Amino acid sequence: MSSITDSNMALLRKREKELECIYSISDLFDMHIPLKSLLKGIVRRIPSACSHSELAAARITLDDEVYQTPEYEDTPWMMSIDIFVHGKVRGCLDVVYIEERPPLDVGPFLNEEKKLMDVIVSRLGKVLERRHVEEALLDSEKRYRVIFESSPLGIFIDRNGIITHCNRSFLKIFGLSREDVIGSEVTDFVNDEKLEKVLFRSDQEIMPYYETEYTARLAGRQVHLRSYYVPHRSSRTTLEGGVCLIADITRNKQSEDALHQQKELLTSTFNALQDLIVVVDKELNVVTSNWKSDELISPEKRKVHPHCYECFMHRDEPCDPCHVKDVFSTGEVAENEYTSPVDGKTREYRVSPVFGKNNDIVMAVEHIRDITERKQTETALQQSTEELASAYEELRSLDRLKDEFLSNLRHELNTPLTTIRGYSELLQEGTFGPLNPEQENAVDKVVNKSKRLHSLLDSLLFASSSQGGRVKYNFEKMLLSDSLQSAIGEVSRNAKDKSISLNFDQPPEVLLTKADADYLPRVFVNLIDNAIKFTPREGKINLSAFRENGDVHAVIEDNGIGIAEENLPKLFQKFYQIDSSSTRNYGGNGLGLYISKVIVEDHGGKIWIESEEGAGTRVHVTLPAIDQN
CATH class of the missing domain: 3.30.450.20 (PAS domain)
Structure with missing residues (x-):
């Protein structure tokens, strides 16, 4: 009876320890402490519920993390139970005895210890499942809050x-x-x-x-x-x-409003275009266009997306070759002109491809322009060009005849004129004996008029030759002062006849340029002769020369009648006279300044005039300077 009582007492004590362990662990579950603290608290409490608590040790392994009592070590006297969470093994609970008990003793790991471990593992799995759900809900709530607030x-x-x-x-x-x-x-x-x-x-x-x-x-x-x-x-x-x-x-x-306005603007612009714009699909159907009032197709056909060749070519089938088909097959812009047999109008067709996302051609845009008037204008212009070309050739032929005529005329007139001038100068010089005053006056007039006639012939021939670029120059190094002196000597008698003072301020330095020894003095003869003609009796003409900015610069200045500002731009035109009275009062043919300008520019120089009506005139001539060496 005593033995039974001792056995019951031992069993009761063991149950008491197990219940204390379970209650203690339950308190941990209810405290909602962190998972690591929970697992550490469980392993510390399990050994106290074992039969030989002084030899027991415990360990929990969860998700590769290990939590164990300090004295734990692997021994042959061990029991292990898996921990399941949502039907999957997440770890295990291990309980060991660090020493073996005598065989007669009630050994470790009887059903009671296993039942205790099953209870702990089952409760732990449910707690882990609950915590997993709570964490998921908390995370979901956080995400909802983020989405909600942002x-x-x-x-x-x-x-x-x-x-x-x-x-x-x-x-x-x-x-x-x-x-x-x-x-x-x-x-x-x-x-x-x-x-x-x-x-x-x-x-x-x-x-x-x-x-x-x-x-x-x-x-x-x-x-x-x-x-x-x-x-x-x-x-x-x-x-x-x-x-x-x-x-x-x-x-x-x-x-949206801006896009709508932009769409309306584009639509209005599209419809307002004078040219016809047509969008065509691969089957050559007209998808959309800005149809004009001069309808090319009936309203009934517009509604059914007609073929482009029906609208514009007035055909029942595509042309062969078809420029729109070529665009779909080649992907390149195609152009074509076609005159309609229906209305007789000529239209220009320019077709461009429209590429899709996959770089394939989805549509073609056809730009159609009525070029009937342009073609008519081109035809008329071509005809006019041919007529002008014919007239130009005729003028060139006449110009050649004129040049030949002038050349022949100069030759024919020079021969008797040279004889007249020669004998007149011999008479003037007294070679054939002395002349009375009346005879001298008559001979002087003959000599002067023959010189003027000779100059006129040379001017006309030069003007004709320069126009065709046929003047031949012999450029050589020469002194600018020599050209001026030569010109002064040729016109000095005219200045003397009007008692005009003709002064030349000799330059202190040597002024060299490349020029034609016959043509350059002729420039200054024309300029000085003009100054003499338009300067009143007992007037003054001053000539000066100097070097300036790499050029030699000559100035002919008079105190004559001057020139109005509005007439200055016209002075170098061929045959230009300021008014008809100038020719009657002063003489001249309107070629002197024109010839001077041509010669100066052919020498690479410039010529210009400064004048004020009633205050005299200054004529400037610049030519490229050269060094003595």
């Missing part, structure tokens, strides 16, 4: 029309604080009577979804808002609340 829509959740939640976007739209919004009615922010009816209508009329747009004035500016409302129904289809989203679509609306 959503670009002004989100608020309402129940029976009262706002319970709202995010930062909503507060930003209306410029309010969260305290001002929570507890307010939805209709305070949604300016839409229909939404009010949706919120408070009967159960049978609950809408699955409602959307509206409206304008509102917020913080002194007008905004455009869009609201969405999704009602929440119970299992009995009663309205329990809902979710309402508000978005500020002011920018979108402005962009």
Whole structure:
């Protein structure tokens, strides 16, 4: 009887230890402490519930993390039980004895120890499952909060029309604080009577979804808002609340308006083009175009997307070859001209490919222009060009005849003129005996007129030759002062006859240039002779020469009648006279300045005139200077 009592007492003590262990571990589960602390607390409490607690040690392995008592070591006297979480093994619970017990003793790991370990592992698995679900829910709530707060829509959740939640976007739209919004009615922010009816209508009329747009004035500016409302129904289809989203679509609306205006502008521009623009698909159907008033196709055919060759070529089948087909096959721009046998108009066709996303040709744009008038103009222009070319050849022939005539005329006139001038000068010099005053006067007139006639012939021939670029120059190094002195000697008698003082200020330096010894003095003869003609009796003519900016510069200045400013640009024109009276009063043929300009420019120089009416004239001539060496 005593033995039974001792056995029962031992069993009761063991059950007591197991219950104490289970209650202690349950307290840990209920405390919601961190997982690591929980597992460490479990392994510390398990040995106390074993039969030989002084020799027991425990270890928990979970997700490759190990938690064990300090004295734990692997021995042959061990029991291990797997830990299952959601049906999968996540680790195990190990209990060991660090020493072997005598065989007669009730050994370790009987069913009671295993039952205890099963209870602990089962409870631990459920706790881990619960914690996993809680963490997932917490993570989901965090993600929801992030989405909720960072959503670009002004989100608020309402129940029976009262706002319970709202995010930062909503507060930003209306410029309010969260305290001002929570507890307010939805209709305070949604300016839409229909939404009010949706919120408070009967159960049978609950809408699955409602959307509206409206304008509102917020913080002194007008905004455009869009609201969405999704009602929440119970299992009995009663309205329990809902979710309402508000978005500020002011920018979108402005962009839509701008795009619409741009579209209208492009459409108006497209339709206002004088040329015809046609979009054609691969089957040669006209997809769209800016049809003109001079209709190429009936309105009935327009509606069924006619073929392009029906509209413009007036054919029942495509041309062969077809320029539109060529564009679809080659991907290159094609051009063509076609004269319609129906209306007789000539049109220019330019077709360009339109490529899709895969770089394949999806359509072609045909640019059609009526070039009938242009072709007629080109034909008339070609005819005029041919007529002008014929006239030009005729003029060239006449010009050659003129040159030949002038050359022959000079030759024919020079022979008798040279004889007249020669004998007249012999008479003037007294070679054939003395002359009385009347005879001297007559001979002087003959000599002067023969010289003038000779000069006129040379001027006419030069003007004719220079026009065709046939003047031949013999350029050589010469002194500018020599040309001036030569010219002074030739016209000095004319100056003397009018008692005009002709002064030449000899330059202190040597002024060299490359020039023709016959033609350059002729320039100064013409210029000085002009100065003598237009300077009154007893007037003055001053000549000067100097070097300036790499040029030799000659100036002929007189105190004659001068020239009006409006006449200066015309002075170097061929045969130009300021007025008809100039020719009668002063003589001349209008070629002197023209010839001078041609000769100076052929020498690489420049000539210009400065004058003021009634205050004299200055003529400037510059030529490229050269060094003595």
